[in-house]
Each structure stands twice: as structure tokens, then as C-alpha cells.
Amino acid sequence: MATNFPSSLDSLSNPSSGDSLSSPSHSGQHADANDAIEALEAKVGVDGSAVTTSLDYKVAASKAVTDKVDPSGATSNQVLKYNGTKFVPSTGASVTISDTPPSSPQAGDQWYESDTGRQFIYYDSVWVEIGNATDIAGVIQPKQITDLTAVTSLTSDDVFAVVDNPSSAVAANKITYGNLVTAMSSSLAPGLVLVKTQTVGTGVSVIEVTDAFSSTYDNYRLTYSGGTGSTWITFNCQFGVGTTWTTNNYYGGSAYFNVGGGTWQLAVNNGGSSFAGGNAMTDFCNVSLEIQNPYLARRTHAQGPYNRLDNGQVGNTWVEQASQTQFTSFKLATSSGTVTGGTIRVYGYRN
């Protein structure tokens, strides 16, 4: 019987003590045993065997690999990295998500700055922002500021499009949107601040401007320009709260020079229902009023130009609203005809 090894295991018969040498055949049993031994030797292989199916060859090949690995000192989450001689434990190139740069970075490490959404790669011992190396046609690149000495007081980590240079991205005193807004807000100069803009429609004889005055500002400027009148118009004005209008206690009047007559004239308003706050004709609308204390619980005052050039009148108008109502609104009503277009703007005086 020829051996089946190593394809499968042999099943060799052992003779009994009373068997003759001819049955089973003594020589045949030796031949079977020798075949099995030779098959085992072939499988194991000789020293330095070049037979790729031999165990000696396979063990040698495996040892050549393991000799290249030195896992000593490995800790959790490390990988094996080839150092040119052996595979040794390494943290590898890592990606860190943090609003501060990772400590002890290795070349190739990446850092996603979680508060700004910017990503950096550690290259040449500095953090270099990914995707910001060169200008791309048609794409506006963030402006870079390399001198941070002028902004050392800024400490917030909020994002701003002005990016410091990569090496200083790790600095605590980088420029941020939040800091700039704060800095700008704190340094805003006193002056006029636009509160409201209202575009006038077509064929309008009454214009109501709500939410014009509030506790934010004490004093205001109200202008109406760009529109036209259907005829000569004086704007009769009132203060109000919402769309409830105060219809009494307007004191003052207008003083104007009568161009044709060469004389000064007065129009007295003694507790009237409104006051003359401006004029319009077929090629202009003109309201330009300074208003004091409309929202304060004080008497409200207003002053502005009064120009009825059809009557040759050029001058100014003054009014005191004698109630102490906290007004929020303003109303212009035409004395005749209508106005079309133009813009009413309300400005507050920031202190």
C-alpha cells in the first residue's frame, strides 16, 4: 500500500502476535512504514529547504517576518510603523478634533479646529492650514495678517475671515470675529444711526411711520426726500403711539421770508391739531426735522425747514408738543393733493 500522506492520513495495520510472516506480509508492512516515513521527511524538509511546500521553508519565511517586528513598549491605540529596520509601536499620523492644537505633534498629524472649522496638517514643524496654500482663480482667499502685535488684546476663539499665519494659529491672541465685533461695538463713535426706512407709495395723502421712536435714543432726525407732490403741499404732522395720533397741544409756528413781498411773516400755531413739518411740490418732497424727546416723558420739540415757494415763503418751522406722551410714531398728512415715491428715513442720535 502506498502512503497517502500528506494528502490524508494513512491507516496502517498492525500484525497480531500469532500471525505468520506471510500474512500479513512482513515485507509489505516494512514497505508501507518506509513510504510513510519518507513522506514525513519530505513534508518537514531538510535544513534550509528551498521546497516552498516544506515546513522548514515556511518556518524560515515566517521567522524572517517576525524578526522585523518589535512590539515592546506598545500602548493602547498605537499602530506598528516601519522605522527602516523594524516595525515598532507608533501613534501614527493622527487626526485630533479640538479647539486647541494637539501637543507633541508628529509630521503628518492633522488637527481639525472644532470652533473655527479649519483643518491643519503638521508639516515642517508648524501647523499649515489645509486648502489655504495657494490662491485659486475666482476664489477669494482669506486675508492673512502676519503681524499680531497690533491685536494682542484679542483673545476669543470665534471665527473671523482674517486668518493669522499658520505658525501663529496656535497663538492665544488670534484675530476673531467675535473680538472684532466687540471691539467695533465698543469703539463706535456717537452720531446718527438709521432706525427706519420707509418707501412711500403712489398717490398717498397720509403717511404713518410707526416704531420710529423708542427708549434707545432720546433725539431723532426725520427726513423725507426723493418723492414728488401732485401739487403744492404742506405736510401737517402729528406724533402718536402706534396708530393713535395726538391731535392737540401743538404750539409754535413758522417764520418765513416772503420773497415776493420782501417781508418776514409768521404763522402761529397755538395749541393746534398738527404742525407744518415740511413741503412738497411737483418736483420735490422736503421734510427734515430735528426731534427732541419724543419717547421721553417730556414735552417733545421739533424744528425744520418750511418752504412754500409757490407763496414765496422760505423759512423754518418750530413746534412744541405740550403733552408728555411717550411717542413711538410719526404721521405726515398732505394739506392738499398727494405724494408719490421717495423715502422717509428716521435716524437716532447715538450718544
Add this chain to the structure above:
Amino acid sequence: MTKPNIQTDDEVREMTDEEYAELLATGWTLESEETSDGD
């Protein structure tokens, strides 16, 4: 005659009869009186 419009903030609409009556009560006229003696 078509009533003029009234505008509150950005909303422009035709006056109601009551609003138009109030406007007329102020002495409002469609055309102003021509009293020019200057310009």
C-alpha cells in the same frame, strides 16, 4: 372721485370713507390754491 391712499409703514391702501371724511375735515383739497407771490 377716487379717494387718496393712506400708508402705514409699508402697507399702502385706499382710504376708507371714514378716513377720507376725516381728511376732508382738515381742509384737504385735491388741488392747492394758487396764491403765489414769489418764486
